[in-house]
Amino acid sequence: MSFGLSRGKVLDTTGIGFDREDLPSFDQGHLDPRDWFANPEHSFELEIGSGKGTFLVQQSNLQPDTNFLGIEWTGEFYRYAADRLRRNQCSNVRMLHDDAVQFITHRLPDGICNIVHLYFSDPWPKARHHKRRVVQDESLKQFHRILKTGGLLHIVTDHQDLWTWCEEHVARAEHLFVRSEFTPPPSAGDGEVVGTNFERKYRRQGRPFNAMTLKRGP
Ligand SMILES: C[S@@+](CC[C@H](N)C(=O)[O-])C[C@H]1O[C@@H](n2cnc3c(N)ncnc32)[C@H](O)[C@@H]1O
Structure with a gap:
């Protein structure tokens, strides 16, 4: 599928973008993406489904001492976001072209993330596609596993049915997380709730947004 994002320009992901094919083979198990940064000891935040990369461009500038990894499975968005982050000299951001749930489940070590951001995740409205939604009982267990104790998972959506789905799944994960109010990031x-591309587009259409923050328990 083409979204015509590049408008004929060559998108350059050098220094920012990693493709699944660039990674050590799957049978080597866990890998630590904090090593992809100049300062791997800095705190580490993950964004799932970065789209055009607006959140990462805006927030990474305000948090130069945090490393951000955006994971995006649509090739054209991945390349657009990585090129944009490179042009904006966001040296504390990396983009990965992969399925975030697969990457988190099979590649990420325990307890490495300070925050996981999930903004305007695809709603997959048809019942037969619900299994493609990012929030599932198993993925919540994985988010708990990769977060540090006290680490946060932020979820924002404009889609009422997906919100109900998230609330039901989060209620079943109450032994893993403490739910609290979402506070908009400084960017x-x-x-605005977050200020992503999707939010700006759908705000103009008057859609309401729902948001929650989950704090990882011990
Ligand atoms: C509705 S868009 C929102 C993009 C961005 N967060 C925003 O608010 O503007 C959802 C994005 O998540 C990506 N996505 C959905 N599921 C994904 C997954 N499992 N792994 C990586 N990216 C995913 C889609 O390709 C799409 O770019």
Whole structure:
């Protein structure tokens, strides 16, 4: 599928982008993406489904001492976001072209993330596609596993049915997380929840947004 994002420009992911094919083979098990940064000891945040990379561009500038990894499975968005982050000299961000749930489940070590961001995840409205939704009983266990104790998972959506789905799954994971109010990040504009591309597009259509934060328990 083509979204025409590059408008004929060559998108350059050098220094920022990693393709699944660039990674050590699957049978080598866990790998630590903190090693992809100049300062691997810095705190580490993950964004699932970065789209055009707006959140990462805005927030990484305000948190130069944090390393951010965006994971995006659509090739054109991955290349667009990585090129944009490179042009904006976001040296504390990397983009990975992969399925985030697969990568988290099979490759990430325990307890490495300070925050996982999940903003305007695809709703997959048809019942037969619900298994493709990022939030599942198993993925919540994986988010718990990769977060540090006290680490946060932020979820924001404009989709009412997906919100209900998330609330039901989170209720079943109450032994793993404590739910709290979501606070907009410093990069959000006036009246924005996060300030991603999707949020800006759907705000113009007057859609309501729902948001929650989950804190990893011990
Ligand atoms: C609705 S868009 C939102 C993009 C961005 N977060 C925003 O708010 O503008 C959802 C994005 O998540 C990506 N995505 C969905 N499931 C994914 C997965 N399992 N792994 C990586 N990316 C995923 C899609 O390709 C799409 O770019």
